[in-house]
Amino acid sequence: MTASRQITINQVAQEAGVSVQTVSRVLNERPDVSPETRRKVQEIITRLGYQPSAIARGLASRRTRSLGLITADFSDYFFTQVIAGAEQEARKHDYFLMLGSTERNPKDEPEYLRLLTQRHVEGILFARPSSEPDEKHLVKLLHTGTPVVSTAYYLEGEALTVVDVNNVEGGRQATSYLLELGHTCIGMIRGPSSWKSVIDRTQGYRLALEAAGISLDPRLVTEGDWSYRSGYQAMRELLERGSIIRKGALQDQPDPCTALFIQNDRMAIGAMRALHEAGLRIPEDISVVGYDDVPEAEFAEPPLTTVRQPMFEVGEIATRLLIQAVEHPDDYCPQELLLETELVVRHSTKKGPNPQPLP
Amino acid sequence: MTASRQITINQVAQEAGVSVQTVSRVLNERPDVSPETRRKVQEIITRLGYQPSAIARGLASRRTRSLGLITADFSDYFFTQVIAGAEQEARKHDYFLMLGSTERNPKDEPEYLRLLTQRHVEGILFARPSSEPDEKHLVKLLHTGTPVVSTAYYLEGEALTVVDVNNVEGGRQATSYLLELGHTCIGMIRGPSSWKSVIDRTQGYRLALEAAGISLDPRLVTEGDWSYRSGYQAMRELLERGSIIRKGALQDQPDPCTALFIQNDRMAIGAMRALHEAGLRIPEDISVVGYDDVPEAEFAEPPLTTVRQPMFEVGEIATRLLIQAVEHPDDYCPQELLLETELVVRHSTKKGPNPQPLP
DNA sequence: GTGAAAGCGCTAACAT
DNA sequence: ATGTTAGCGCTTTCAC
Numbered sequence: 001m002t003a004s005r006q007i008t009i010n011q012v013a014q015e016a017g018v019s020v021q022t023v024s025r026v027l028n029e030r031p032d033v034s035p036e037t038r039r040k041v042q043e044i045i046t047r048l049g050y051q052p053s054a055i056a057r058g059l060a061s062r063r064t065r066s067l068g069l070i071t072a073d074f075s076d077y078f079f080t081q082v083i084a085g086a087e088q089e090a091r092k093h094d095y096f097l098m099l100g101s102t103e104r105n106p107k108d109e110p111e112y113l114r115l116l117t118q119r120h121v122e123g124i125l126f127a128r129p130s131s132e133p134d135e136k137h138l139v140k141l142l143h144t145g146t147p148v149v150s151t152a153y154y155l156e157g158e159a160l161t162v163v164d165v166n167n168v169e170g171g172r173q174a175t176s177y178l179l180e181l182g183h184t185c186i187g188m189i190r191g192p193s194s195w196k197s198v199i200d201r202t203q204g205y206r207l208a209l210e211a212a213g214i215s216l217d218p219r220l221v222t223e224g225d226w227s228y229r230s231g232y233q234a235m236r237e238l239l240e241r242g243s244i245i246r247k248g249a250l251q252d253q254p255d256p257c258t259a260l261f262i263q264n265d266r267m268a269i270g271a272m273r274a275l276h277e278a279g280l281r282i283p284e285d286i287s288v289v290g291y292d293d294v295p296e297a298e299f300a301e302p303p304l305t306t307v308r309q310p311m312f313e314v315g316e317i318a319t320r321l322l323i324q325a326v327e328h329p330d331d332y333c334p335q336e337l338l339l340e341t342e343l344v345v346r347h348s349t350k351k352g353p354n355p356q357p358l359p
Numbered sequence: 360m361t362a363s364r365q366i367t368i369n370q371v372a373q374e375a376g377v378s379v380q381t382v383s384r385v386l387n388e389r390p391d392v393s394p395e396t397r398r399k400v401q402e403i404i405t406r407l408g409y410q411p412s413a414i415a416r417g418l419a420s421r422r423t424r425s426l427g428l429i430t431a432d433f434s435d436y437f438f439t440q441v442i443a444g445a446e447q448e449a450r451k452h453d454y455f456l457m458l459g460s461t462e463r464n465p466k467d468e469p470e471y472l473r474l475l476t477q478r479h480v481e482g483i484l485f486a487r488p489s490s491e492p493d494e495k496h497l498v499k500l501l502h503t504g505t506p507v508v509s510t511a512y513y514l515e516g517e518a519l520t521v522v523d524v525n526n527v528e529g530g531r532q533a534t535s536y537l538l539e540l541g542h543t544c545i546g547m548i549r550g551p552s553s554w555k556s557v558i559d560r561t562q563g564y565r566l567a568l569e570a571a572g573i574s575l576d577p578r579l580v581t582e583g584d585w586s587y588r589s590g591y592q593a594m595r596e597l598l599e600r601g602s603i604i605r606k607g608a609l610q611d612q613p614d615p616c617t618a619l620f621i622q623n624d625r626m627a628i629g630a631m632r633a634l635h636e637a638g639l640r641i642p643e644d645i646s647v648v649g650y651d652d653v654p655e656a657e658f659a660e661p662p663l664t665t666v667r668q669p670m671f672e673v674g675e676i677a678t679r680l681l682i683q684a685v686e687h688p689d690d691y692c693p694q695e696l697l698l699e700t701e702l703v704v705r706h707s708t709k710k711g712p713n714p715q716p717l718p
Numbered sequence: 719g720t721g722a723a724a725g726c727g728c729t730a731a732c733a734t
Numbered sequence: 735a736t737g738t739t740a741g742c743g744c745t746t747t748c749a750c
Contacts, residue, residue, distance in 0.1 A: 059744085098457060416745075
């Protein structure tokens, strides 16, 4: 089984008794080939099992039909959904998606970007949070003329196409729902403050509270890093402060909190564990709303009320826009697209002490 | 900002006043360049921001330094871990990993393989279950001489390097632990029967039971598709059969089952939800052991006892072997490597009716 | 230690 | 409708 050198376009041409060019035309589905020749060439191609070299084609045509996708974390449901959407859309347009995750170390990003540009990706999709302090490499990339689209990521001072979810509205949905149920003291566990989505969800929380005449009390807020464990720990902290269970434990706060908005489902599940350990019942003693609608939310104990984000669609749309920018650079114009979230009510929430009449 | 054509090796050579080859030598860290020339060329490279084209290098050298990885599902923790391990190892050896998931449709695999081989990956890693009926394209791939390593996947009749986890032992660990706790009627929810890991875990279950003088009772076994929901449904089915709660509900079965081995954590979490809904307490009424040790297992209600698999290491080792096969094809020799599992005891299990003295 | 020439497998641009 | 020529940006081979 000697791994004989791969079959090339030359051999196909020779075998078919035509020129290389003609084979190339068949390969690229050009119209200017006689049906007969086309058929013959195609037959030889399948008979020989010929596979055109994407490398050679890329070099000659300066088109690789591949896109790069840079993400932070493959094991995060959020990004996983974006990737799945991007994959599907790329495939549909016959593009190849090169995935790169900076997983362990965000400092790898410039290095990763290099790997992608060296491989001549025609456009790059960012699916990661806006949190890195040093974005020089990105600004440089943008000025290079390479089409770039991002999801959930904004670059200050740069016009960038962004497809994202309306996080302000999502935060407001979660909070308003709790207010409507009659909860007036609503705690929050947020994600890392460097993420734009965290700032936005927090803003939604604030807006909803203010619309109800309540001002945001920072003593009712803690921060996690999105993990189950951090949600557990943040909840413990909140419990120790006494704001959740002890009446008037905090100065000026007459009632203990009866509800929580937690900015992702994993932290919410971790927090519910801490609540159970503290002997609190959900939703009888305290209502909990999460964010994301991960698959496990439905099977949490109790099933988690949460805010669903259309991340698959975000990936799809972002990729569509990227391909458009690649194929029609002249029509390109940076834009921001915001998709809407949806509240999914399950069993971790119930009526609070001051139920309001529904509007 | 006219996207002026990229800088090429020619421009670097010209600017440095040397020939293209010399630049190439510097690029490839060849020893036969005078330190002075090397320094000068390097300076020009950084000054110009020159990036060698991986495409052109690949074409000329017939080496792309890239590997392909085919997986079934990005959102599965199991595969995600393998990918992370593979990524890290590939990067360490300066290889680029091209990821492909056949997500939606396993029939896409030949197509995907084509995309990878056309891009001249030097080796391919399979991280997907052994379940497809039609593997002709794989046999063909193997006979092509392309190095292939697989995790958790076996191809009948073909010598293939496989890195996997000892699933027989894992299934035995879970079952033996329950037996040691004193459970004598142990139900099981298994994954799809086309997966080798399912066959093996089931075999471990059988062996452990037989060692305790119990024979496998198929009436105590149902099947799921690994999802939370399927675990939930499988549990409902088991409950309806009566084997779990009603004494002697099944002919010849004097006692109701007090324990369950569930072949992955997600199904276990779904199953626990069904048990709760049926009013059963875990572990007081019934003990549950899962498999995988996914992050959420620790935060399930109750925290799940499970079998941990070193999937990250599986990915690392598989990639290391693949790179070895790529770089030293003559030393290559197909082998099978099995890594060991580890029982993680949490709170979903407790002593059963007939506790045995620990050995 | 360095350079010149040839070519990797394909497509673009021009022929005919 | 088909063929010819000249690259794409690099490495390989062989010369000096």
